[in-house]
Amino acid sequence: MVNLQTTLSGIPLDNPVIPASGTFGFGEEFAPLYDLNILGSISIKGTTREARFGNPTPRIAECTAGLINSVGLQNPGVEKVVTEELPRLATHFGKPVIANISGFSIEEYADCAARMDQAEQIGIIEVNVSCPNVHGGGISFGTDPAAAAAVTRAVKAVTKKPVYIKLTPNVTDIVSIAKACEDAGADGLALINTLLGMRIDLKRKKPVIANKMGGFSGPAIFPVALRMVYQVYEAVQIPIIGMGGVSTADDVIEMMLAGAAAVQIGAANLVNPWACRDIIRDLPCRAEYYGIQSLSEIIGAAHETKHG
Amino acid sequence: MKQDIFHIRENIQIAPGMYEMALEGDISAITKPGQFVNIALEGFYLRRPLSVHDVEPAAGILRVIYKAVGRGTEVLTGMTPGETLDVLTGLGNGFDIEAAGKNTLVIGGGAGAPPMYWTAKALRDSGRKVTAILGFNTGKEVILQQKFADEGISVVITTADGSLGTKGFVTAALEQLSTPDYTFSCGPEPMLRAVYDALDCGGQFSFEERMGCGFGACMGCSCKTKYGTKRICKDGPVLKKEEIVW
Numbered sequence: 001m002v003n004l005q006t007t008l009s010g011i012p013l014d015n016p017v018i019p020a021s022g023t024f025g026f027g028e029e030f031a032p033l034y035d036l037n038i039l040g041s042i043s044i045k046g047t048t049r050e051a052r053f054g055n056p057t058p059r060i061a062e063c064t065a066g067l068i069n070s071v072g073l074q075n076p077g078v079e080k081v082v083t084e085e086l087p088r089l090a091t092h093f094g095k096p097v098i099a100n101i102s103g104f105s106i107e108e109y110a111d112c113a114a115r116m117d118q119a120e121q122i123g124i125i126e127v128n129v130s131c132p133n134v135h136g137g138g139i140s141f142g143t144d145p146a147a148a149a150a151v152t153r154a155v156k157a158v159t160k161k162p163v164y165i166k167l168t169p170n171v172t173d174i175v176s177i178a179k180a181c182e183d184a185g186a187d188g189l190a191l192i193n194t195l196l197g198m199r200i201d202l203k204r205k206k207p208v209i210a211n212k213m214g215g216f217s218g219p220a221i222f223p224v225a226l227r228m229v230y231q232v233y234e235a236v237q238i239p240i241i242g243m244g245g246v247s248t249a250d251d252v253i254e255m256m257l258a259g260a261a262a263v264q265i266g267a268a269n270l271v272n273p274w275a276c277r278d279i280i281r282d283l284p285c286r287a288e289y290y291g292i293q294s295l296s297e298i299i300g301a302a303h304e305t306k307h308g
Numbered sequence: 309m310k311q312d313i314f315h316i317r318e319n320i321q322i323a324p325g326m327y328e329m330a331l332e333g334d335i336s337a338i339t340k341p342g343q344f345v346n347i348a349l350e351g352f353y354l355r356r357p358l359s360v361h362d363v364e365p366a367a368g369i370l371r372v373i374y375k376a377v378g379r380g381t382e383v384l385t386g387m388t389p390g391e392t393l394d395v396l397t398g399l400g401n402g403f404d405i406e407a408a409g410k411n412t413l414v415i416g417g418g419a420g421a422p423p424m425y426w427t428a429k430a431l432r433d434s435g436r437k438v439t440a441i442l443g444f445n446t447g448k449e450v451i452l453q454q455k456f457a458d459e460g461i462s463v464v465i466t467t468a469d470g471s472l473g474t475k476g477f478v479t480a481a482l483e484q485l486s487t488p489d490y491t492f493s494c495g496p497e498p499m500l501r502a503v504y505d506a507l508d509c510g511g512q513f514s515f516e517e518r519m520g521c522g523f524g525a526c527m528g529c530s531c532k533t534k535y536g537t538k539r540i541c542k543d544g545p546v547l548k549k550e551e552i553v554w
Contacts, residue, residue, distance in 0.1 A: 022526070029524045029542070033309070045527075053530065053537055058518035060528035062354045062380075067520060074527045074537065208518075218353055270521035271348065271355060273309070273396070 002284040003294040006040070006262055008239055009162035009187045011096055011123045013040035013262060016252060016295060017280050020243050020266035021046050021100035021126065021166075022071065026085040030269075031092040034277040043098040043190075043264060044085070046128050047116075049108045051077035061199040061208040066218020066245070067267060068197045070211040073102055073131055078115045086121050096123025100166070101155075102131055109141075110154040117159035125161050126241075127151060130168030130193035131215070142168040142193075145180035152184035162187035164241060169221075169228055170196050178232040189232060190241040190264070192225045218267040221245045226258050233259025233300050247275065249282035256295060257302040309523055310337035314395045317369065319387055323451045325377075326419070327385050328361070331370045335363050337398025338370065341405070341426035342494070342514055342546050345370065346522040348394040352380045355396065357522050357541070359494070359514075361422040362429075370397070373422035373451065399522050400545050403512050405430050407548075409489030412436050415478050415503055417443040417495025421452055423514065427492050428461050439488070440464070441481045443499065447472030479506045501554055511549045515540050 004015035019030075021043040027036055036042065054074030061068040075081065078101070089097065099116040103109035109127060116122050129142030129151055141147045148165060155163050165181040167174055169192040178189055194215025199208040207213075225244020233240055242260025246252060247268040255263045268275035283295070292298055314333030322328045338345070338360055346355035362371040376382050387393070405427075412431050416424035421442045431438045440463040444450050450472055456463040464481040465473030474481045478495070479502045491511035493503045500513045517540040520528035524542030531540055533551040538544060 025525050025527075053532060054527065057529060057531065060354075060518045060520040060526070062352065064353070066353055069520060069526065069528055071527045071530075074530055267353075270526050271353060273521070273523060273525070274311070 002287040002292065003296070004283055004287075006296045006299070008124060008241070008262055011162070015040045015280055015283060016256065016260070016262040017276050017283070018043055018098065018241070018262055018264045019269055019276050020264035021098075021128070023266045023269045026081070027089045027092050030273060033273050036093040037095065038280050039093070039095070039276055040262060041095060041098050041123065042089070042093060043100050043126055044081070044089070045075050046073050046100045046102050046131065047075050047078050047081045047112060048073055048102050049078055049112045051075065051080070056210040058208060058210055059214065061214065063197065063199060063216060063218065063220065065220035066216055067270070068199060068209060068214040068216050069194070070209045070214030072211070078112045082115055082119050086119055090121055097121050098124045098126050098164075100126045100128055102128040106150055106154045109151050110158050113155040113163075114158040117161055122161060124164055124188070125155065125159055126164045126166050126190050127155050128166045128193070130166050142177065143171050145176050148177050149180040149184035152181045152186045156185045164188040164190045166190040166193055168193045169224060169244070174228050175231050175235045178236050182236045182238050186238060188239040188241065189236065190243065191232060192221070192228050192244045195221055195224065217245065219245045219247050222247075222251060226255060229255060229260050230258040230302065234303060249279050249286040252279060252283060253286060253290060253292065253295070253298070256298050257300070259300040259303065261296075261299050309396055309398050310334055311394065311396050313392050314370065316387055316389050316391050316393065318389060319385070321385070322373065323449050326373060326375055326449070326451055328371060328373045329384070331372070331393065331395065332368050333370065333395065335365065335368055335370050335397060338363055339398065340402025341430050342403035342423055343398060343400045344522070344545065345372065346396040346399055347384070349380050349383055351383070354520065355522060356380050356384065357399070357519055359423040360426065362426045370395075375419040396522065400541060401543065403427050403492050403514070403546050405434055407490070407510070407512070408436055408492070409509070410436055411486065411489050412438050413441065413485065413488035413491045414438060415441045415443070415491060415493040415495070417478055417499040418445070418449070420495030420499070420514070423494050424492065425452055425455060428456065429459055431492075432459070432461060439485055441466060441478045441485075443467070443478035443495065445469065477502060479503060482506055504549065504552065504554075512546050513549065513552060514545045515547060516545065
């Protein structure tokens with residue numbers, strides 16, 4: 001019997017599989033498809049202080065083994081998320097939830113985190129400093145170590161819940177950003193967000209996406225994500241939630257070997273609505289196949305020297 | 309929403325660039341005309357959303373009519389009976405037939421014509437008087453004229469170049485018809501807008517947008533309406549006239 005359990009900052013998870021923010025809404029579309037309580041946790045739709053429509057459409061472009069999105073943080077605003085979406089999610093899912101928050105100023109991050117802090121359902125606050133689809137915010141905090149640290153400190157100051165900073169791969173040195181967040185008091189890290197990408201419509205000879213560029217995700221980016229999780233694991237002591245193109249139970253195991261304590265599934269949910277269920281179903285069998293008795297024991301096992 | 313592996317029973321060209329495919333599988337989630345299905349194609353990451361043309365419940369057959377517009381749909385044209393497709397069914401809100409009046413007009417433009425066939429049949433079966441306008445660019449592209457006629461549904465054809473039927477867009481046919489008290493439309497956005505502007509009666513309009521998932525998870529196809537943000541794939545593709553913001 002393979003033990004699938006893992007832990008994030010003292011919060012036990014039945015398994016490491018977590019649907020990634022922005023690919024699972026607030027669970028409503030998936031609740032009729034399978035029992036959401038099989039999931040390790042759920043990272044809810046990225047939330048900002050104020051409601052947002054997001055970017056103009058079209059905001060989806062297909063790619064080889066993935067897609068580009070430029071949704072741009074469409075959400076009903078933190079107040080509605082806490083008072084309407086979370087209670088509705090509670091009827092489907094009884095475990096601690098990961099709140100993904102974003103902002104355009106340090107104050108907005110702090111306000112959003114402070115409101116989420118009051119919600120008992122929230123187990124972890126995941127701070128998105130890496131959205132490539134909003135200008136004047138999001139990613140600008142995630143590409144500079146000092147700015148990422150400032151957001152980390154501001155959020156830490158308003159909540160007792162574990163704070164995980166979600167990092168962008170669109171930087172020269174992700175390790176320096178990761179270390180800055182750790183030094184600023186982050187309880188964990190989540191990586192990677194999408195890679196900035198673009199497609200051009202050959203018939204119209206213009207960008208497919210109205211916003212021209214967007215975030216590239218899907219199986220194509222898995223090796224990049226895995227490499228970054230591996231690099232960051234070497235440099236920090238705090239837990240990592242690994243994500244980026246994870247589509248199968250084997251991918252989950254590989255991500256954990258690189259150093260992820262838990263793994264988020266993103267784009268796969270969009271093409272196979274049952275992706276997380278299928279991965280959780282397959283995990284014991286695949287782990288056993290690789291001679292793994294306990295998933296938590298393989299975290300970072302691909303490294304020559306284990307730390308922690 | 310349901311997922312099933314469908315068997316291709318037929319896949320034939322019915323006009324230049326237009327194909328009709330009959331698929332056998334679990335169609336129980338398809339409950340309303342105007343809904344769509346989302347088809348996975350090997351070698352392509354995203355599914356292809358196609359509107360439901362018709363269903364044959366007794367045989368478990370789903371019919372779609374699609375235009376070869378890109379590499380994905382081109383691959384679809386090459387598939388043959390016996391091959392299988394992974395299909396998500398029962399997507400979208402579909403047309404609300406009950407909201408219609410007694411004298412209903414259905415309008416389909418180009419690749420928007422196919423879903424109006426089942427819509428028109430459902431309206432007729434509910435005891436309503438139905439007239440159809442089907443608009444195309446040119447006579448060679450005209451499809452479904454005979455199928456509508458075979459069902460006893462009176463159909464007016466328009467072509468932009470006048471090579472068949474009434475010359476002009478679908479709105480050019482309006483003056484030959486008695487004024488409807490309700491309308492259902494599917495077609496390119498300029499057509500929907502023209503119908504919206506030309507008719508005073510209530511109606512429902514089926515919109516298109518580039519989709520990610522097709523079931524409401526990714527927010528890729530959101531649009532603004534008078535009643536807030538809606539997802540074309542989940543809250544649409546059909547919007548009621550009173551909620552549309554152009």
